[in-house]
Amino acid sequence: MKPEPQPNDDGTGLPGLRSWPNVYLFVLAVFALWIGLLIVLTRAFS
Amino acid sequence: MNALDYVVLLVTILGIAAYGTWRTRGRHTFSTYLKGAGDTRWFVIGLSVMATQASAVTFLSTPGQGFQGGLGFVQFYFGMPIALIIIAAVFLPIYRRLNVITAYEYLGQRFDGKTRLLGAAVFLVQRALGAGLTIYAPAIVLSKVMGWSLSATILCSGIVVVVYTATGGSDAVNVTQKYQISIIFAAMIAAFIILLKNLPDGLTFSDTLSIAGGMHKLEAVNFSTNPGMRYTFWSGTIAATFHMLAYFGTDQSQVQRYISGASLRESRLGLMFNAVFKIPMQFFILSLGVLLFVVYQFEKPPVYFDQVAWQERAAHSQGGTLREIETKFSTAHSEEEHQLQAWVKARHTGDSTAESTARSAAALAHDRVEAVRKEARLAVDPHDKRNDTDYIFITFIMDHFPHGMIGLLVAAFFAAALSAKSAELNSLGSATTVDIYRHIIRPNASDAQYLAASRGFTIFWGVVSIAFALCLSFADNLVQAVNIVGAIFYPVMLSLFVVGFFLRKIGGTAVFWGGLTAQTLVLALYFTVPDQRLSYLWYNVIGCIVCVLVSAVIQLASGPQSRVAVT
Numbered sequence: 220m221k222p223e224p225q226p227n228d229d230g231t232g233l234p235g236l237r238s239w240p241n242v243y244l245f246v247l248a249v250f251a252l253w254i255g256l257l258i259v260l261t262r263a264f265s
Numbered sequence: 266m267n268a269l270d271y272v273v274l275l276v277t278i279l280g281i282a283a284y285g286t287w288r289t290r291g292r293h294t295f296s297t298y299l300k301g302a303g304d305t306r307w308f309v310i311g312l313s314v315m316a317t318q319a320s321a322v323t324f325l326s327t328p329g330q331g332f333q334g335g336l337g338f339v340q341f342y343f344g345m346p347i348a349l350i351i352i353a354a355v356f357l358p359i360y361r362r363l364n365v366i367t368a369y370e371y372l373g374q375r376f377d378g379k380t381r382l383l384g385a386a387v388f389l390v391q392r393a394l395g396a397g398l399t400i401y402a403p404a405i406v407l408s409k410v411m412g413w414s415l416s417a418t419i420l421c422s423g424i425v426v427v428v429y430t431a432t433g434g435s436d437a438v439n440v441t442q443k444y445q446i447s448i449i450f451a452a453m454i455a456a457f458i459i460l461l462k463n464l465p466d467g468l469t470f471s472d473t474l475s476i477a478g479g480m481h482k483l484e485a486v487n488f489s490t491n492p493g494m495r496y497t498f499w500s501g502t503i504a505a506t507f508h509m510l511a512y513f514g515t516d517q518s519q520v521q522r523y524i525s526g527a528s529l530r531e532s533r534l535g536l537m538f539n540a541v542f543k544i545p546m547q548f549f550i551l552s553l554g555v556l557l558f559v560v561y562q563f564e565k566p567p568v569y570f571d572q573v574a575w576q577e578r579a580a581h582s583q584g585g586t587l588r589e590i591e592t593k594f595s596t597a598h599s600e601e602e603h604q605l606q607a608w609v610k611a612r613h614t615g616d617s618t619a620e621s622t623a624r625s626a627a628a629l630a631h632d633r634v635e636a637v638r639k640e641a642r643l644a645v646d647p648h649d650k651r652n653d654t655d656y657i658f659i660t661f662i663m664d665h666f667p668h669g670m671i672g673l674l675v676a677a678f679f680a681a682a683l684s685a686k687s688a689e690l691n692s693l694g695s696a697t698t699v700d701i702y703r704h705i706i707r708p709n710a711s712d713a714q715y716l717a718a719s720r721g722f723t724i725f726w727g728v729v730s731i732a733f734a735l736c737l738s739f740a741d742n743l744v745q746a747v748n749i750v751g752a753i754f755y756p757v758m759l760s761l762f763v764v765g766f767f768l769r770k771i772g773g774t775a776v777f778w779g780g781l782t783a784q785t786l787v788l789a790l791y792f793t794v795p796d797q798r799l800s801y802l803w804y805n806v807i808g809c810i811v812c813v814l815v816s817a818v819i820q821l822a823s824g825p826q827s828r829v830a831v832t
Contacts, residue, residue, distance in 0.1 A: 231530065232534075260336075
């Protein structure tokens with residue numbers, strides 16, 4: 220008898236971001252984007 | 266507020282509390298009470314983490330901060346994505362592997378009983394103080410503006426949250442927070458729309474941004490290296506990362522929210538949800554304040570937003586002086602409005618020279634308005650320690666919102682207070698039960714006894730925090746008080762975990778004394794170095810580094826530890 224398959228805790232379940240390091244890189248990229256936009260806002264209206 | 270507002274307020278707040286109690290009925294084992302049923306999905310975890318951090322002070326004060334200081338406060342959240350990634354990658358897998366209920370259980374397994382007790386004790390002290398402030402801060406503002414009794418406001422909101430938190434435990438906190446944060450978002454979006462509608466006719470969105478920028482309200486990023494400047498790019502990305510690591514990684518009120526996830530994946534995604542959306546959320550709330558600032562350039566606001574305090578002063582000996590200040594303010598504000606109209610007109614004609622001249626004149630007129638506002642603050646408090654920024658947003662709501670919407674906004678403030686408070690009480694009850702009662706007082710009791718103890722401790726901390734809130738009298742520095750409580754205690758909490766996770770050769774005794782040394786140093790810094798020279802955010806970095814260094818030196822001096830490190 221085959222053992223019951225366990226849910227894969229390491230999987231992210233996110234299309235295009237299949238590993239956690241990729242998810243973290245994506246979050247850092249979004250963070251960098253926010254900062255970039257805030258810098259543009261600061262420079263544009265100061 | 267009229268009857269409709271009260272109906273909206275009561276139905277919203279009591280409805281959510283009753284739903285939370287009903288939804289979690291029958292989940293009465295010790296483990297599910299403290300950790301939930303283990304079926305919480307990432308979206309609920311994400312909202313719960315967000316709601317725990319966003320107390321009523323956030324929604325009352327942050328628009329006021331945007332009005333007064335512009336967007337700069339958003340830099341405080343720059344450390345959050347970095348900290349949450351470290352927690353998701355390092356802290357969380359260890360918590361889940363060891364199946365801990367509280368973060369301080371990890372300290373006991375990694376080091377020893379005394380280090381676990383040190384971590385738990387520091388958490389209990391700072392969070393108990395914080396829980397009192399969480400309920401007191403909105404109550405002082407709302408009771409003043411609405412004309413309610415302060416004690417009745419504290420007692421009513423306190424009792425509601427104690428009842429559903431003690432009844433339903435961790436699940437009740439998660440379930441209710443989901444709806445509370447939805448009410449908060451709905452109310453903030455409604456506030457944004459109403460603010461836009463209150464901009465004067467003929468003022469375009471581009472004009473609005475130019476006026477806010479011209480008055481320095483859109484300076485979101487500041488690269489100054491002055492350590493006394495509280496919110497800069499550097500304090501945000503370096504010092505605030507330590508602060509956020511301490512808060513999200515070691516404060517049980519947050520740890521309890523995400524270790525209840527159905528799996529490691531759900532918990533991680535809940536954290537990443539916050540890492541992505543927290544900065545835009547804070548930006549949005551600060552933007553409300555900036556919009557409010559522009560609206561109040563074309564419509565005369567009160568010279569001092571805490572009108573109750575102002576009228577109290579006026580009724581006593583200072584009536585004449587205050588009337589004089591009000592007259593000066595009216596003149597200065599009319600002059601500023603006139604200059605701004607000229608600036609907008611010049612912008613629309615495309616005459617850059619006229620625009621530049623009008624802009625400089627408007628900036629000078631604004632400086633005169635600010636000078637009168639400072640005079641007003643000094644008239645209320647000669648030491649200039651009272652701050653009326655907490656009253657700015659609520660003043661606008663009461664004056665401009667339609668009935669029904671006022672009830673919704675006030676419900677949002679209460680929802681924020683209750684969501685943060687319930688998470689605090691839940692975590693205080695858990696840490697007292699697991700790290701003190703079960704660990705020291707009754708190690709071999711039954712699950713039913715631990716469950717009863719958890720409920721009892723939750724009620725106990727609820728009563729303590731309500732009593733603390735009722736006794737508080739330092740109403741003038743609410744946000745500072747909340748921040749300072751965290752800044753004093755977080756460094757030592759974080760450093761115990763940093764040593765535990767990253768420095769395997771350091772043992773319990775070394776880190777215990779390292780932690781105590783760091784705590785003493787942070788207290789000494791707080792009492793001896795003024796905030797203008799060293800912002801409180803840097804305590805986290807200094808405390809953490811000192812603890813690591815002292816622990817390493819003690820460990821080197823005493824030889825290798827005999828105990829095998831659990832990681």
